[in-house]
Amino acid sequence: MSTPQTPPGRPVPPAAASGRSLRTKLLSGLGVLLVIAVVMVAKVGIRDAFSEDPVRAGVGDCVAVTGGGDAPKVEAVGCDDARATHTVSKVVDDTFDPKVCDDEFDALSQQLDSDRFVLCLTPRK
Template sequence: MTTPPAPPAPEQPAAPEQQPAAPAKKGGKLLKKVGGVVLAIAIAIAVKLGLPHLTGEAPVHAQAGECVTVTGPDNDPKVDTTDCSSGKPDLFKVVKVIDDTFDVNQCGGELSALAQQLNSDKFVLCLEEVPAK
C-alpha cells in the first residue's frame, strides 16, 4: 500500500524583505544647525552694519564748513548734509568737528552741539544756526 502524498502546505505570504536600517545621518542634522546659526549671525551683522546705511538713518559725519539739517526728537535726531543756501528749516553750519568724544560741552556756550556715533567713530558736531532767508 502506498501512502498518498501529504497535502500541500498552505502558502504563507512571503515575509517582506527586511533591509538593514540606514544609519541616522547625524552629520546632516548638525550641519543644518550650524548652517542656521551661521546664517542668523550673518543676517544680524548685515542688519547692524548695513541697514542704517541703506535706509539713510546712519548719522552723518559732516565736515567743518558743511551745512546740515537736524530733524527728529532730541533723543534721536536725524542729521543730513545739505546745501548751505537751501533755506531749509533747522539748517545749521558745522563750525567744527570734535572726534573721539561725546562731550558736547567742548563746543562752548555760543554753539549748539550734537553728539553722534557712526560705527565705532564717536564725534561731536559744533553747529551754528543759519538764519532763514
C-alpha cells in the same frame, strides 16, 4: 502581485496627489522666506539695519537737523538749500561729549562703532 497594466492607446492616469494643498505649500514657502530675512538681519545687525550712518560734515558745511530729543535726524545739505538749519562751526573727533562745544553752539554727538565725533553747530537765520 502585479501592477495593473494600462491597455495600449489609453492615457496613463495621473500620479496620486502628494497630500499637500496649495495653501500649505505657499505657507511653507513664506516661512522659508521669513527665516532667510531673519538670518540676514541678524547677520547685518539689527542696529545697522534700522539706523543711518553719522553725518560727516566739515567746518563751514551746512546740515539739516530735524526731529529732536534723543534721536535727531541729520542730513548734509548745501548752504543754499532751504532745509539747511545749521552751519558746522567746529568738529571735535574721538569724543561723544557734547560739552566740548562752547555754549554759543548747538552740539550734536555722532557715533558709529568706534567712529565718534561732535559737531558744534551754529543755527542759521
